[in-house]
Amino acid sequence: MTSQFSTYVITQPCVGVKDATCLEVCPVDCIHSTDDDDQYFIDPEMCIACEQCALVCPVEAIFLDIDVPEKWQNFIDRNADFYRRTKGEPMPVPIDRAITMIQAGHAKARELDIAVSVAVVDEGGRLIAFGRMDQARPMSVDIAVNKAYTAATFQVPTAQLTATASQSWFQSMIVSSQGKVIAVAGGLPVLDSPNIVGAVGVSGGTDDQDVECCRAAVAAYGA
Ligand code: SF4
Numbered sequence: 001m002t003s004q005f006s007t008y009v010i011t012q013p014c015v016g017v018k019d020a021t022c023l024e025v026c027p028v029d030c031i032h033s034t035d036d037d038d039q040y041f042i043d044p045e046m047c048i049a050c051e052q053c054a055l056v057c058p059v060e061a062i063f064l065d066i067d068v069p070e071k072w073q074n075f076i077d078r079n080a081d082f083y084r085r086t087k088g089e090p091m092p093v094p095i096d097r098a099i100t101m102i103q104a105g106h107a108k109a110r111e112l113d114i115a116v117s118v119a120v121v122d123e124g125g126r127l128i129a130f131g132r133m134d135q136a137r138p139m140s141v142d143i144a145v146n147k148a149y150t151a152a153t154f155q156v157p158t159a160q161l162t163a164t165a166s167q168s169w170f171q172s173m174i175v176s177s178q179g180k181v182i183a184v185a186g187g188l189p190v191l192d193s194p195n196i197v198g199a200v201g202v203s204g205g206t207d208d209q210d211v212e213c214c215r216a217a218v219a220a221y222g223a
């Protein structure tokens with residue numbers, strides 16, 4: 001899995017403090033530790049470099065990777081090593097299941113009497129499969145792909161991002177992603193516990209209808 005962004009890194013001042021303040025502000029839940037570790041670590045594959053954790057850390061332990069002080073450079077590997085040690089390697093959604101998911105999304109759309117585009121991406125937001133129903137509007141193509149990309153990148157349903165859409169860090173993300181990040185309902189991550197293995201995005205109906213089609217597609221992943 002390859003991060004699309006720079007990452008923040010937790011360094012020496014956290015050691016022994018480990019007060020978990022930063023966990024509360026991370027929008028993608030990518031800061032973890034274990035009882036056996038003396039500090040928290042940031043997952044470099046998941047961090048979206050929003051800076052929120054660095055702003056609240058009481059001991060100034062968190063730096064953007066390119067700004068980590070020389071004496072703490074080893075913490076870049078320390079953070080990454082924690083996740084190499086504790087995470088399994090996720091397999092992205094296989095193509096046959098991605099196609100099944102698209103068919104399930106289309107079936108739900110027919111039930112709702114709408115026409116939609118459905119995109120399935122891997123955990124890094126890269127396209128695996130795409131299906132546009134007859135009559136689905138042309139603009140639904142890019143929107144479905146972008147919703148899936150956003151759900152994979154943030155690892156949350158895109159509907160949850162609407163509240164943060166006006167914040168400056170999110171606006172920066174929109175610009176740096178060249179518009180691929182969007183805060184519109186209709187994107188859902190695909191979980192193969194404990195890993196996110198991809199995401200699905202749907203466009204063509206109302207927000208609620210797109211979400212319904214997404215849910216049908218995600219349900220088909222596990223079927
Ligand atoms: S920079 Fe943002 S995404 Fe990265 S660990 Fe900190 S709060 Fe989480």
Ligand code: SF4
Nearest residue numbers: 014019020021022057
């Ligand atoms: S807020 Fe700072 S000291 Fe507290 S756990 Fe996070 S990095 Fe460590």
